[in-house]
Structures are given as structure tokens and as C-alpha cells.
Amino acid sequence: MTTSIGAVLRSTGLATIDRALLARAEKPRVKVWAGSIAVGHEKRAKAYTPIRNARQMREMIEAAKLYERQTLAQRRTTTPRIRNGAIGQAGIQIIEFLARVIDYSTGALFPSLHTIMDGTGLSKNCVVQALSRLKDARIIDWFRRYEPVPDHEAQGAGPRIKQATNAYRFLFPAFLSEIFAARRRRGVAADPAPACEQYRQIEAARDMERMRDQLPLWELTREERDKRELADILASLGQAIEAKERESSASEDNRRRYLY
Structure with a gap:
């Protein structure tokens, strides 16, 4: 009894694998x-x-x-x-x-x-x-x-x-x-x-103002120094007035407690 080559390939599965590889190669990858x-x-x-x-x-x-x-x-x-x-x-x-x-x-x-x-x-x-x-x-x-x-x-x-x-x-x-x-x-x-x-x-502009505020007086122009000195004087004057008002208010409260 003789066995064909195709039968041998089918029995081993090689023919099926070969067809699968061929079909895969024919498809776009x-x-x-x-x-x-x-x-x-x-x-x-x-x-x-x-x-x-x-x-x-x-x-x-x-x-x-x-x-x-x-x-x-x-x-x-x-x-x-x-x-x-x-x-x-x-x-x-x-x-x-x-x-x-x-x-x-x-x-x-x-x-x-x-x-x-x-x-x-x-x-x-x-x-x-x-x-x-x-x-x-x-x-x-x-x-x-x-x-x-x-x-x-x-x-x-x-x-x-x-x-x-x-x-x-x-x-x-x-x-x-x-x-x-x-x-x-x-x-x-x-x-x-x-x-x-x-x-x-x-x-x-804001960054420039902040930078100028941090500069020492000798690095400023005369106009800028005058402005800063005036601002410092006004700030000190404002603080003094606020302190005086607080002192007067405290004295008035003490006087009222003493009377009543």
C-alpha cells in the first residue's frame, strides 16, 4: 500500500500550516x-x-x-x-x-x-x-x-x-x-x-515699581528720592496721627469709667 505525499502532509498538519501562511501573505499587512x-x-x-x-x-x-x-x-x-x-x-x-x-x-x-x-x-x-x-x-x-x-x-x-x-x-x-x-x-x-x-x-510696569521700591536712595534719581522721602514723611505723619487718636480714645474711655 502506497501513501501519497499529500496524505502525509495532511496527516502531519504541514499542508494546513502552508495554506495559512500563504493566505496571510496575500493580505495587506x-x-x-x-x-x-x-x-x-x-x-x-x-x-x-x-x-x-x-x-x-x-x-x-x-x-x-x-x-x-x-x-x-x-x-x-x-x-x-x-x-x-x-x-x-x-x-x-x-x-x-x-x-x-x-x-x-x-x-x-x-x-x-x-x-x-x-x-x-x-x-x-x-x-x-x-x-x-x-x-x-x-x-x-x-x-x-x-x-x-x-x-x-x-x-x-x-x-x-x-x-x-x-x-x-x-x-x-x-x-x-x-x-x-x-x-x-x-x-x-x-x-x-x-x-x-x-x-x-x-x-x-508693576514689576518695575516693585523693583524701584527695593532700590536704596543713592541709586534713585533726585525726583524719585524726593517722592520717596515725601511718601515716608506722609506715612510717618499718618502713623503719628493714628497713634494720637488711639491714645485720646483710650484716655476718654478711662475718664468715663472713673466718672461712672
Whole structure:
């Protein structure tokens, strides 16, 4: 009785293992994010928004700056030393960078994360957080994309795909247009000193006053010495008057207790 080679392989399980390895090799080993669109199909998914003109983009950027200042002022009513509003200064930098590299005619915008980092000088973590804030504010949105791996890069049989750079688009939310229109109706200059700059100026002035108060008299100007000496005289006079009033009040209380 003769036994075929196939029967021997099946009895040992080697044939099953070989088929499993072959099936695994035929499947793509690179996974992509769910909801990703293929490179070249962005128009079908409406991933890009064409820009009408440069003025539209400039007004949107200016409105975003005004929005950042307003939200920063609101947050400082409860947290005085906070530095960022709803989108932060990093978000403003990213908006300005994306406005420089976008294709106005088609709206095509797909820079890599490292390209944004190089263009803004921000760290990866800072860029990721700023993009998240811009998306939450409905100022910027993006779609994930994927593309096939070239044949010379693919390993083994079967199709290969990889994650590509995101496709970004500006949403031009209505609230930014309203902010810009309200500022223009009031006739206020388009670029006043930001609230953070005003805050820094106030803090710097206070620090300077505290520093001058700690300087010895011989390091002050004549005018500053006169002011300090006058302030010391007035303070001493005030203390003397308060002490005299307390002494008079105590004497009056003693006299009343003696009489009654």
C-alpha cells in the first residue's frame, strides 16, 4: 500500500500550516484609519473647499485673531494668568501657514505633520493640540487619506496600502464673519494690541515699581528720592496721627469709667 505525499502532509498538519501562511501573505499587512479616502478621490468626498479670493482668507484670519483675543479676555476674568483663548496662538500660526500653502483654485491642502511643524516652528505635540482646538471650533476640518504602496516597496504577494497625509479644508464658520463684521461696523482698528500684550505691559510696569521700591536712595534719581522721602514723611505723619487718636480714645474711655 502506497501513501501519497499529500496524505502525509495532511496527516502531519504541514499542508494546513502552508495554506495559512500563504493566505496571510496575500493580505495587506499595513492598516489604515477607518473612514480614510483614497488619494485622488478627495473631490468625490468634498475634502477640499476652493477659496474665492485672497480677501476672504485675510478676513477669516483676522476674525480668528479677534476671536482668540475675545475668548482670552473672557478666560482671564476667572484665570488671570492664562495665556491662550479658545484656539491659542499656535492655532493662529497654523491658520496663517495653511493659508500660505493652500491651492486657492481647488482648495487642495494636504501638508504632512512635519511640514506644518517646519513651517510654524512648533513641536509635534503643540501642532496636534492646536489642530484639535481648531477642529473643535469648526474653523478647520480634515480627512484621512490612504494610497497604494509602490511595487518596489511592497513585500510579499497581495495588495499593499499605506496611510497618506491628511486633507485639510477651511470651514469659514459664520461666527467668525459676524465677529469681523461687528468690528468693522464699530470702526475700530483692525489690529489693536492683543489682550495678552496689554497684560504683559501691565505686569512689566508693576514689576518695575516693585523693583524701584527695593532700590536704596543713592541709586534713585533726585525726583524719585524726593517722592520717596515725601511718601515716608506722609506715612510717618499718618502713623503719628493714628497713634494720637488711639491714645485720646483710650484716655476718654478711662475718664468715663472713673466718672461712672
